[in-house]
Amino acid sequence: MIQEMSQRSRDILRLVVETYMTTGEPVGSRFISKKLEHRLSPASIRNTMADLEEAGLLYAPHTSAGRLPTESGLRLFVDGLLQVGDLTQDERSSIEGRCAASGRGFQDVLKEATGVLSGLSGHAGLVVAPKVDAPLRHVEFVPLSPGKALVVMVSESGQVENRMLDMPAGLTDSALAEAGEFLSQRLKGRTMAVARTEILHELQQRKAELDQLAARVVEAGLAVWGGAEANRGTLIVRGSTNLLDDVAAMADLERIRNLMEELENSEEMLRLLDLTQGGEGVRIFIGSENTLFRRAGCSLIVAPLQNQHQAIVGAIGVIGPTRMNYARVVPMVDFTAQVVGRLIG
Structure with missing residues (x-):
């Protein structure tokens, strides 16, 4: 669909999404007109935004308000317009240093990796691994x-x-x-x-x-x-309170609480692990694209954990609001998964 859009529509959609990710607020035509490289009148921008709304990519939360991206709009942005950044050397060193302490067990490495992801991203870090009955x-x-x-x-x-x-x-x-x-x-x-x-x-x-x-x-x-507890596998979530920073109402708060309860359910945990079984690298699930996060209105960026034999032994990722900075978090999850994979044999 992105190939079928005009350059004007692409630029306006990109600006709406990027501004929404920064502010969380609806974006108006006057703001867009000041940011576009090629000057357009607010009226022309409003017409294009109306077309994007009709296509299901934008919506107006209130009458006479600006526009916000729909989940379809976010998906189109992620698939066709997102420019993934890179980690700084300090971020890479922090991830490697905290995960690679010698003498630590499998669980310790996973806990440290989850904590560092949460700290660097400002969202919730998550690791899931099935119970492995190894010799x-x-x-x-x-x-x-x-x-x-x-x-x-x-x-x-x-x-x-x-x-x-x-x-x-x-x-x-x-x-x-x-x-x-x-x-x-x-x-x-x-x-x-x-x-x-x-x-x-x-x-x-x-x-x-x-x-x-x-x-x-x-x-x-x-x-x-x-016992049953020993066989349910490993689920580690760090920084779950970060999810509460973006909620605006008690209803949102309740949805986040429900999400944390669902994550504790072993069946849901294994379903989360299934998302990475293709071994295709980092995957992004936006809002209702994943049943686990449908009610919470969150997104998940997740990568498989592969050991040195390329066997998938778990998954690691970040849970955040749908407006999280995907360009920054994607390389963070990818690099952390690679570091942990080198450490777990």
Whole structure:
């Protein structure tokens, strides 16, 4: 459709969208006339804006007001008129530096990446990753405080995942070490899904050979790692309060709250991940184009997370108002996805 438009229509649509992204306010013909390189009367501009409105690309929120872009107008702008910018060296260094700290586990890298995206974009950063039951290399129980311990599981690819456990009273460090050694021997090179039932059966048969407290620790570790919460995958959202900065009424506030609740739903989370399965790089979903954001009136810029073997292991992106600065956020999401992909093996 963009090829069928006159240069005048393209210029006016571009100015309306770019001004809307900056101010969030309707754009009038007098303002446009001052910004156009080729001078046109406000009357001529109004006629062109009326044509764009008839085509479904602009609309007037109030009588005698200026115009705002519709979702179709934003889509046309993004697909045909958007000039994607580039990150500054400071922005690239910030993303790389915060994500690339050595010794961090998979979850830590994802959390840091989400936080830096939120901070740089001024919107909400999001990461989603399915539960991956990878072959394991090592299991260890780390005492934290009386009654609490951390079970640390290291996959063969080097990814580290942690879970907090409630520990039985009177537990000793030697019992924790025994539990870790017991699981490491039986899980090495195998997935939890494959080995869990077998290990539980063995515990029932050989409790006399394993310290009673150590056996209880093993059972607790298997329970927390195999429960429903452990299998729902990873969803990290940072900067969700940024979404509230653009709301103008309580109805908008309620829509944002509903969005955050829907994101916590595992089915919706996996649906979000499906958006990137084509591995086509950064994708932009504007408003109702994505059912997840239809009621909230938000846009999503999302890219697949691909590991060093080019397998898609998740998705990372930014949620913001439909008037967010796409030209700035697109390269931000793209570069962050590349950095994280290099770090997760």
